[in-house]
Amino acid sequence: MKTRDVIASAVQNTFRSKLRTSLTVIAIFIGAFTLTMTSAIGAGVSSFIDSQVGAIGAPGVLAVTPAPADGPVADGPAVYDPERATGGASIDGPPGMAAGGMNEADLERIAEVEGITGVSPMVSMPVDYIAAAGSQQYELPIDLASGAFIPDLAAGAAVDDRAERQVQLPADYVEALGYTDAEAAIGQPVTLGVTDAVGEHHEVGAVIAGVTNPGLLSLGAEGNQALADAVQEAQQSGITGDVAPVYLATNATIDPASTPEQIAAIKVDLLEAGFQGQTTADQIGAFKTVIDVVTGILNAFAVIALLAAGFGIVNTLLMSVQERTREIGLMKAMGMRSGKVFGLFSMEAVFIGFLGSAIGAGVAILTGLIAAPLLAEGLFAELPGLEIVRFEPLSVAVIIAVVMAIAFLAGTLPARRAARQHPIEALRYE
Template identity: 45%
Template sequence: MKALDVIQRANANAFRSKLRTTLTALAIVIGAFALTLTNALGAGVNSFMADTVATVGVDDVLTVTPLDESAPAGDGPTVYDPDRATLSGGGMGAMGSALALTAADLDTIAAVPGVLDVSPLRIPSVDFVQADGSQPFEVSLGVTMPGMHVELAAGDNLDFATDEPQVVLPVSYVEPLGFASPADAVGAVVDLGLTDATGTSVTQPVTVVGIAEPSLLGSAGAIPNPALTDALVDLAAVGRDPGAPTVFAAAFATYDPGAGPTATEDLQSALAAEGFDAMTVDDQLGMFTSVIDTIVFVLSAFAAIALIAASIGIVNTLFMAVQERTREVGLMKAMGLSSAKVFALFSVEAAVIGLLGSVVGVLAAMGTGAAISSALSGSLLADLPGLNLFVFDPVTVLAVVLGVMAVAFLAGTLPALRAAKADPISSLRYE
């Protein structure tokens, strides 16, 4: 019997008992459906994260913070060290007193080989934003990374070189500030209000150059350019004790990512040796991604358990088929069919059931994914237009189909072996 004949016959045999095959395949459908959907969800969220990094466009910046050596060491409270600079209140210190960087630290970082440039993270505390004739609205400033690129609904990205203060506002501020549309807001001058060290409320006029689309990164608030940050820091410093040390929650160190991942790791360990924690944007996203991956892994494990249960169904179904076709198998063997071909007939039949179940499951998952996406895009995910919740990677989908077929084939080997071993004479006598 030729291979093509084996496949054709196995395929026809699979559909001899339609109800039984359908029910067996249904169990596989459930497993394949769950596996495909979870993987698509993981791929969707992770690719959204990757896209976000790409649109931010910052791949040459390390976020440097002081390495908190005592933190992971023990369970008890940390011994107070008066020499350590800390940040109290405001900005990054919202969760209590955090370690901070001093101007001396910045020099140390700059001196590390591989660091091209260092700029401190400064987040001036802003009280409100107000357009001409509108009410003041509370606003916070987002983090500006050197060279960052923001996904815009209208306008242009920030100019990092200019002396003119510029800001990118989130799209949610457009209407409250009295603008008809995002495009209408671009070019307008708004006032940012803050309180200086003497307690006086002062304002800083600033040009709106762009309106940001909501995204996971930088969605926090208004994003200033360096000129605006300088202006705000200067304003806030009015009346401040000139002797007080300036501290920063973090610093941005630019490096050359083209030198390769090893060079980046070397740079990170060199900074760690100096007592700093340096993270690339990928590292920061990596924490998020690993959580997503863990969730996907757990859900996939459940899907895999469903598939194992389904494969036991295949074993059962094929044992019944072998039983039913005892005489047919005996006759074919009497007429010269080899045991290997008998084995192939039944195990290919199992693979056909696997193929049927997995294709239906995968298609159902794709349909469900599309339905959920379109349902959520109008409500829950309306704020994240860049997010495609389910991404069906053809390679993953194909891997699911082939994987399920392989599992089904393996499940089929047990009954197929029994059929292959059957003795033609006793099979023909079987009533």
């Protein structure tokens, strides 16, 4: 019997007991459906996290902050150090560290670290509110724009340091400020309220340059250098003498082609200087870990269902072997070798696994294609860009292959039992 004849015969024999085969296929279907859906959900959520959280850092950028006094990984809050807090010499860190952040000397020290090509401090503007013509006043966190951030724009463009005072707003401020949509807000003037050190109120004008899409993380608004200078001038009105700026964090640029080993070396050098640096991958790692754990747990339940289906395959084929004992004896008496008999029953198990996994994966894909748009417009309407299920052909193919492999293993015992049948004894079986 040729291989193609073995396959054709296995397919025909599978449907001899339609009810028994159908029940086994249903059990496999449940496991394959669950695996396909959980894999697609994990891929979709991971892709969304990559696109959303990826905006917190461009390639080749390290977010640098002062290292905790007790080291980069301390148990509980850091112990208060009056020397460090007042900007004096610190026992655990380098001297001159600014209270609550970093000063110009700290930025210079970061820039001296080998591998760092530039330093861009994160500057927060002390703005009380934002308002447009005829609108109410709304609170607005606003920072100086940095090349380390990649805005996901709904309209307009990122702020330009070469232009006059510009601001980039989150999408949820568009309607509140009285604009019909993001496009209508571009180029429109807004007013920022600032209170100086002596309590006097000032207003600073700006133009909307861009509007960002809502996302997983709200980065607030961003302004260009001209706007930052105007806000700082208004905020320091009434202060005599120079005020040294304090930065909570800074972005350090490195070669985007740096290897993981080179980045690790830069982090070590930063730590020795009293700072800690994180790449975008470091910052999104926690999010991905949670998604991977949840997906893994769901996949575990699917695997349990597949194992249960494996026992169903064993039972189905054992009964088939028993029912076809005389047929097996006749085939062996006519010269069919034990290997071919083993292959025949193994192929039946593999075909049952293929049926269940293919149907399960197909129904999962169909369900996902129908449910995804409904969820995007309903439950996840506030998260535009979220593709809750993302079916990857390679993942689906791997799932089908794994289920078929499990089916083959499950069919090994019945197939061996059939292959070991003695032809004369099998023919005498009643």
